[in-house]
Amino acid sequence: MGGPLGRYPEPSMRLSNAFVPTLREDPSEAEVPSHRLLLRAGFIRQVAAGIYTTLPLGVRSMRKISEIVREEMDGSGAHEIRMPITLPAEPWKATGRWDLYGDLLFRLTDRHGREMLLGPTQEEVATLLIDGELPSYRDLPMNVYQIEWKYRDEYRPRFGLLRGREFLMKDAYTFDRDEEGMARSYDVMLQAYKRVFDRCRLSYAVVEAEPGQIGGGVNHEFMARAEVGEDLFVECENGDYLADQKAATPMPPEPAAPDALEELTRVPTPGASTIEQLSAFLQRPARETLKCLLFDAGGEPVAALVPGDREVEEAKLERLLFPAPVRPFEDVDFETRGFVKGFVGPQGLGEGVRILADHSVRGGANWITGANEIDHHVTGANTPRDFRVDAYEDLVSLRDGDRCPVDGGSLHVGRSIVVGHIYQLGTRYSEPLKARFVDEDGIERPYYMGSHGIGISRILAAAVEQFHDEVGLRLPRVLAPFDVVVVIANRDDDRVVAEAERLYEELRSRGADVVLDDREETAGVKFADADLVGHPVQVVVGRRGVEAGTADLKLRATGDRSTVPLADAAGAAMDLLASAP
RNA sequence: CGGGACGUGGCGCAGUUUGGUAGCGCGCAGCGUUCGGGACGCUGAGGUCGCGGGUUCAAAUCCCGCCGUCCCGACCA
Numbered sequence: 179m180g181g182p183l184g185r186y187p188e189p190s191m192r193l194s195n196a197f198v199p200t201l202r203e204d205p206s207e208a209e210v211p212s213h214r215l216l217l218r219a220g221f222i223r224q225v226a227a228g229i230y231t232t233l234p235l236g237v238r239s240m241r242k243i244s245e246i247v248r249e250e251m252d253g254s255g256a257h258e259i260r261m262p263i264t265l266p267a268e269p270w271k272a273t274g275r276w277d278l279y280g281d282l283l284f285r286l287t288d289r290h291g292r293e294m295l296l297g298p299t300q301e302e303v304a305t306l307l308i309d310g311e312l313p314s315y316r317d318l319p320m321n322v323y324q325i326e327w328k329y330r331d332e333y334r335p336r337f338g339l340l341r342g343r344e345f346l347m348k349d350a351y352t353f354d355r356d357e358e359g360m361a362r363s364y365d366v367m368l369q370a371y372k373r374v375f376d377r378c379r380l381s382y383a384v385v386e387a388e389p390g391q392i393g394g395g396v397n398h399e400f401m402a403r404a405e406v407g408e409d410l411f412v413e414c415e416n417g418d419y420l421a422d423q424k425a426a427t428p429m430p431p432e433p434a435a436p437d438a439l440e441e442l443t444r445v446p447t448p449g450a451s452t453i454e455q456l457s458a459f460l461q462r463p464a465r466e467t468l469k470c471l472l473f474d475a476g477g478e479p480v481a482a483l484v485p486g487d488r489e490v491e492e493a494k495l496e497r498l499l500f501p502a503p504v505r506p507f508e509d510v511d512f513e514t515r516g517f518v519k520g521f522v523g524p525q526g527l528g529e530g531v532r533i534l535a536d537h538s539v540r541g542g543a544n545w546i547t548g549a550n551e552i553d554h555h556v557t558g559a560n561t562p563r564d565f566r567v568d569a570y571e572d573l574v575s576l577r578d579g580d581r582c583p584v585d586g587g588s589l590h591v592g593r594s595i596v597v598g599h600i601y602q603l604g605t606r607y608s609e610p611l612k613a614r615f616v617d618e619d620g621i622e623r624p625y626y627m628g629s630h631g632i633g634i635s636r637i638l639a640a641a642v643e644q645f646h647d648e649v650g651l652r653l654p655r656v657l658a659p660f661d662v663v664v665v666i667a668n669r670d671d672d673r674v675v676a677e678a679e680r681l682y683e684e685l686r687s688r689g690a691d692v693v694l695d696d697r698e699e700t701a702g703v704k705f706a707d708a709d710l711v712g713h714p715v716q717v718v719v720g721r722r723g724v725e726a727g728t729a730d731l732k733l734r735a736t737g738d739r740s741t742v743p744l745a746d747a748a749g750a751a752m753d754l755l756a757s758a759p
Numbered sequence: 760c761g762g763g764a765c766g767u768g769g770c771g772c773a774g775u776u777u778g779g780u781a782g783c784g785c786g787c788a789g790c791g792u793u794c795g796g797g798a799c800g801c802u803g804a805g806g807u808c809g810c811g812g813g814u815u816c817a818a819a820u821c822c823c824g825c826c827g828u829c830c831c832g833a834c835c836a
Contacts, residue, residue, distance in 0.1 A: 202785065202797065203771050207829055227828065281760090282834070299836085333760080333834055347836050399836095408835090596836060633836030667795045702796040709796090720795050730795085 190686050191660070194696045197234050199223075200707050210406045212642035213338030215651055219711045221638075221659075228335025228343035235711065236638070238659035238691075240346060243634050244325050246377050246656065247348045254370040256321040256350050261303045263327065267293035269302035273610045284329045284343075296329035301607045301629055304351035308625065309613035315355050318615065318625070319363050323350035325634060337406060339639035340595060346635040352628035355617065357604070360626035364396070364602050367630045371400055371598050378637055379654040379759060381644060382597065385411050387422040400598035400632075402640040407593035414582035414589055423591055424493040427572045428580035430537030440544045440558030442525070448553045451520025453486040456555060460546065463487070468545035468559065470522045472531075474511055476502030483524055483535035483567070484574050485542060491575040498534070498571055523548035523556060524565035533566055536573040595640040596633070603627040651712030652734055655758045661690045662751055663713035667701040667720030677744055678719040681729065684748040685717075690755065709734065714758040717751050719744075735759050 201218040208214035216222045221236035232240065248258065264286075270276040276283070276295075284296040297303070304322055312320055328347045335343050352363035368384070375382050380402045387399040399422055401411050410423035421427070450456040457464045467486030472479060473495060480499065482490045496504045512519045524533055524547065545559040561567050580589045608614065608624035617623050638657070645652045655661055662685055666678045678694065685692040693713065695704045701720070708716050716732040723729050729747040731754055732739045742750040 199769095201770065206765085206771070209830070224828090280834095328836075330835070334830095334832085336830080341835075345836065349836085599836060631836050636836055665795090670794070700794060700796090700798060702794095702798075705796045707797085718795070722795065 190682070190691065191234075191693045192696055193693060194698070196693075198707075198711070199233070200710055208338060210337045210340070210643070211646050212340060212406075212639040215642055215646055215710075216338055216639065219651055222339065226343075228332060228341065230339065230342065230344075232635075235659040239638050239653070239657055240634055242657055242659075243378065243637050244346075244348070247325065247374055247632055247634065250370045250374045250377075251323050251348070251350060254321070254366050256323045256370075258324065259307075259322045260324050260326060261297070261300045261307075263297050263329065265295050265297050265300075265303060267295060269306060269611060270295060273302055273607055275302070282330050282332070284331050297326075298328055298330045299347075299629070299631070300324070300326075300349055301351065301603070301627075302611065305607045305611050305613045305625070305627065308351075308353050309608075309611065312353070313615055315615055315617045318353055318355045319359055320353045321350055321363060321366075323348060323630075337639070339635045340406070341408070342635065345633060348632040348634055350628075350630040352630070353625040354628075355615070355623070355626065357626055360602055360604070360628055361396075364600060364628050367600050367628065368398060371600065371630070371632065374632065375400055375402070375597065378641060378657060379645075380597065380637070380641060383411055383413060383420045383592075383594065385420045385422045386425055387599070395602050395604060397599065397601040399596050401594035402597045402637075402644065403592060404595045404640060404643040405593060406643060407595045409594050409596050410591050411594050412576055412580075412589045412591050414584065414587045416582065416585055416587040418587075419582045419584045419589070423576055424491055426576040426580075426589070427583050428538075428574065428576055428589065429583045429586050431541035431581075433540040434543045436543035436560075439560050439563065442559055442564050443557045444549050444551075445555055445557055446553060447521075447555045450553075450555070456546070457486065460555075460557075462546060466542070466544075466546055468524070468539065468542070468547040470524050470548060472507040472511070472517060472522060473504050474507060475499045475504050475532075478502070479507075479511075479515060479531045480504075481522075481524060481527055481531050481533045482573050483533065483539050485536075485538055486546075488536070488538065488577075489575040490536075490573050494571075494573055495534075498573075518548070518550055518552050521548040521550060521552060521554060523550055523559065524561075524567075525556070525559055526550050527565070533568045534571050534573060535561075535567040535569075537570050538574060539567070540570060595636065595643065597637050597640050598630075598632045600630040601628060603629050646712075649706070650710035653712050653714075655714040655755060658712060658714050659691075660693045660711075660713050661755050662692045662715045662717060663695055663708050663711075664692060665695045665701070665704045665708060665716060665718045667704070667718055667723075669696065669698060671721045671724070674719055674721055674724050677724050677729075681717060681719060681744075681747055681751075685751060688748060688752055690752065715751050715755045717747060719747075733758060
């Protein structure tokens with residue numbers, strides 16, 4: 179047994195006898211480059227929405243990514259194990275995730291009617307494993323990991339491997355004696371992750387992120403830059419600030435010092451229940467209006483104030499009001515609490531409503547806001563004269579052009595694919611699962627845990643997004659399924675075939691992953707496929723060259739070609755490979 | 760789940776508006792000619808038109824229901 183993807187294959191391959199079904203045309207269902215090209219180049223085939231068969235080339239690339247991850251994990255003192263995919267429900271109920279995960283869980287029932295699930299991640303399993311085996315502080319720290327397929331019934335699987343319902347993930351779980359140990363283990367993982375993504379040659383950013391479903395405190399995301407990315411992150415033009423867009427905090431503006439406070443004046447604004455309509459009706463810019471949004475935080479009403487041209491970042495509100503569940507007011511909430519939807523203003527909200535304002539609200543005065551009366555707004559609203567603010571917090575959703583909190587530089591919002599996520603979990607799992615060790619003083623304490631994921635199959639897709647061109651993949655050589663392809667340009671010529679075979683064997687003996695294109699196809703088809711699959715180095719052996727005693731080399735990354743003596747071709751190809759990105 | 764689109768040989772598509780013999784390109788098989796950037800000719804195989812009902816003399820085409828896939832939104836490696 180050699181890991182979840184099976185035995186390591188022969189390092190080399192003959193295409194005449196291989197399963198590499200390339201497509202001439204773009205599959206109709208694929209829109210984004212990675213999905214389209216992975217299908218066309220014969221890496222994957224779809225079975226159902228978000229579920230794919232991995233073909234030989236895909237297996238090889240994923241295995242190469244896995245090996246990089248393995249080396250860095252093993253080198254960081256983590257221990258590879260393999261946990262089951264089919265899991266009993268009980269521990270998940272104990273941690274509350276049976277309900278928290280909701281429809282995202284693939285659930286099943288066994289023949290005895292016992293509830294089970296397909297693992298979307300394995301904190302419960304790992305925690306119980308360690309609890310059963312490592313009862314002493316002397317056994318800690320411990321870091322176990324696996325590379326295994328994960329199952330999540332995503333709301334909307336999309337973009338091929340980028341968001342599948344089944345995906346290959348490396349997940350590591352760290353167990354420490356205390357918070358300091360947890361932080362140390364965390365840092366070890368953070369450094370290991372950087373090495374992994376560096377080695378994969380991904381352009382990425384490490385950003386502080388929101389905790390999400392897994393729960394916990396400090397956490398970082400590794401975001402690979404990509405046009406098609408679903409996740410937004412921000413970075414400062416001066417390179418000194420990076421954050422998840424949902425967690426990013428802009429530098430607050432200077433508090434306003436208005437020349438004069440206007441009178442609070444009630445104005446009729448018939449039908450203007452949105453900022454857009456209000457702004458158009460009063461002929462005033464949206465930023466002079468004050469948006470007052472109402473939320474229900476565990477049954478308590480909370481008002482969030484932001485300038486009219488800004489959006490409230492609900493994730494920030496949730497973090498602020500944690501652990502109360504936060505949701506926007508619905509129509510019934512407005513009715514039962516007597517607020518006028520579309521015309522809410524902070525003045526006159528009773529003591530029962532907690533009023534939070536974004537820092538940027540300090541930067542304005544003489545606000546236009548709702549009059550708490552149908553078809554009416556007020557102008558000249560000012561705090562504290564007209565309304566109360568219980569606390570100024572960071573509430574706005576960050577947008578392009580906001581100022582960097584470190585140096586005031588301009589912030590840019592970029593798109594990315596999350597390829598790694600690390601968490602400090604604390605005792606989020608060890609407490610409910612009663613997973614404890616005996617400390618030096620003889621007292622039982624819960625493990626301090628960390629959870630660390632890398633999306634292996636997603637790295638492949640993200641790498642394709644970053645490394646492709648019009649004709650195909652251009653993966654870095656450490657991720658490409660093969661190092662070198664030897665193309666037989668004239669299969670009918672025995673001398674050509676003999677020379678190609680000789681080169682193929684020589685490259686193999688030099689340790690290259692080499693594939694011989696000995697198919698009965700025309701040269702043009704072979705060249706096109708070589709470019710499509712993106713073998714880093716292409717060696718072409720043809721009649722012309724053999725008669726002249728030469729072979730032709732091409733570096734896929736740059737398209738550069740060269741002609742070398744046949745006798746030196748293997749060495750030249752190896753040199754070229756070494757120079758390949 | 761809400762909104763939109765699509766489902767016709769292995770792949771990419773036309774045909775559906777206006778019901779009447781199921782078509783094109785690629786691929787595949789055989790033969791021949793070609794042979795360094797997705798070759799050419801001839802011959803041929805291959806289709807329950809997503810599924811189930813209904814209307815009709817007759818349904819890929821019209822009606823109803825269902826299923827599947829993709830795209831836009833809420834969740835995540």
